[in-house]
Amino acid sequence: MYTTELSKTAKIQNLEDPKLLEAFEARVAADEFIEPKDWMPEAYRRTLTRQISQHAHSEIVGMLPEGNWITRAPSLRRKAILLAKVQDEAGHGLYLYCAAETLGTSREEMIEALHCGKAKYSTIFNYPTLTWADIGAIGWLVDGAAIMNQVPLQRTSYGPYARAMVRVCKEESFHQRQGYEIMITMANGTPEQKRMAQDALNRWWWPSLMMFGPPDADSPNTAQSMRWRIKRETNDELRQKFVDITVPQADFLGLKVPDQALEWNESKGGYDFGEIDWEEFYSVVRGEGPVAKERMEARRKAWEDGAWVRDAAAAHEEKRRARKAA
Amino acid sequence: MATASPVDAPPVDARHDYLLRLGDDSLILGQRLGEWCGHAPVLEVDLSLANLSLDLIGQATHLLEEAGAGDGDKLAFHRDVLDFRNCLLVEQPNGDFARTMARHLLFSTWQHMLFQRLARSSDRFLVEFASKAVKEVAYHRELSSEWVIRLGDGTEESAQRMTEGLDWNWRFVPELFEVDETLQALIDRRIAPDPREFEDEYRSAIAAVLAEAKLEGPADQRPILGGRRGHHSEHLGHVLAVMQFLPRTYPDATW
């Protein structure tokens, strides 16, 4: 999208004129959209590039845990649904990479940053999918958490990002539903299926709560990001919302949320819940998640194995142009 | 060649068998393409391959439901190798992207020509089915042709890989034009088209794509046959082991 004349923008931003900065902040505060060729502070550009590309990486790496079950989906209907869902995630990664590219970083650069471990992606995808119920739990919990993160981003200050998120949110509305439908089927199924359903909830619950990021007190960039409208609610606010919506859904399934401390708090009108193991969170962020190595290996392999295809298509076009010119 | 059933089953209903052939072709190829999901050369291609796979799984669902009186899953997940009727071409491993595209060109060109004719079948279900599916496979044929052309006339490496991909799959082409007693019975009743009628058209269509791709067509190889009778390659057993594991392990469960 609109990557024309980026060099011009680059020239202007070096000045970082306080007047421009002030005007920029005022536009953002007034909920105006910033577009690719508009002047923006370098820090805004950098933060956004990081956030959008991380988001894109999460979609792409997120294809792997679910992709793990496409060939094993237990009915033709489930196979088609799962494949369509994982394909949507490829689409969402694509929209997001394109949005990030408008800020002046190429897709290749972003992908290389992912592959060398410099760029991060959502910690949740470093956990393995062991049974079919995990496909249900991912749709229900992981997509549920993702929707909560993403819905406010439809109003984010950066135009291409906001537009990508509108499309993503529209398409994702079926993802969470199909996951919960799998959970309903499993929770009401045979004893083996119930066991898988409960086990999936046990394993995915806490990592899902971690998806909202560190507590507000330890999230130093939150204030700036909120001011720039590239984040619209704090981590803890979103996490609380997620718990309050999800716990009754677990009750409906007849499944038990794996948290002894979970209790309804009448005065705050929400649930109190137990302490998240932030040690685990940070170790997964560092790349020490249970299947982090497998995920990165799969992504690198696909990229490296595909290099000759990308080169061949480019070479073909070059030959064709040369023939035309001759 | 021998056309006897591998197990001495009583003569099966030919139409049922034909639905299985078409349905299993789509199912197994859809399953194979599903293996690519998340591993394609670029994101855009990942989306394309998933679309191909979704079309095929949709076709398989229609065909197997018709064959299974509404229960396609029973046929997809509870038959063993000897009862699968797909051609050998579709069960071939993906290999690299060139081999996948070679397989897809060879299969979808055949499927497209077949479905065009199937849309004029005397069988109402098949007419309805083929009239819709022919549009899907027309796209498959175009897309795979475009890729074969780019890879064939791309770099030295891609041309080499494309040649190898075609060479791997070439021996399974004659099976697509094989007519056994079952098929003959349906041809006689104008239910199924006679594939031999479009074999020349097929050969020239493939030759035209390969010419544009600056590739030599592979030399003819000894035909490998048997899929339509349940005599498959070793690969199918593994495809089924993966695909069927859940419904087989938990036969009482619904999903």
Added chain:
Amino acid sequence: MSHDWPLWEVFVRTKGGLSHRHFGSVHAPDAELALRHARDTYTRRQEGVSIWVVPSAAIVASDPEQAGELFEPAADKIYRHPTFYDIPDEVKHI
């Protein structure tokens, strides 16, 4: 230097009678594959009946720096709008 395939802007006509609208972008090595990629990416839910793809590099955009001189002069030409004119309610409007 990026090895990415060139970027293309995708415009989709969502139904007959409407104009093509900008939907997003795709990377593709050439125009034909750009169309295929656009179809496979942006019309998975029957969103379109027609697609345009345009090399992103071919788009000439106005400079936001000049937004003032380009667009503000139109602001006081209020006589271009029908509401500028008073027509008695009694007469029929065309």
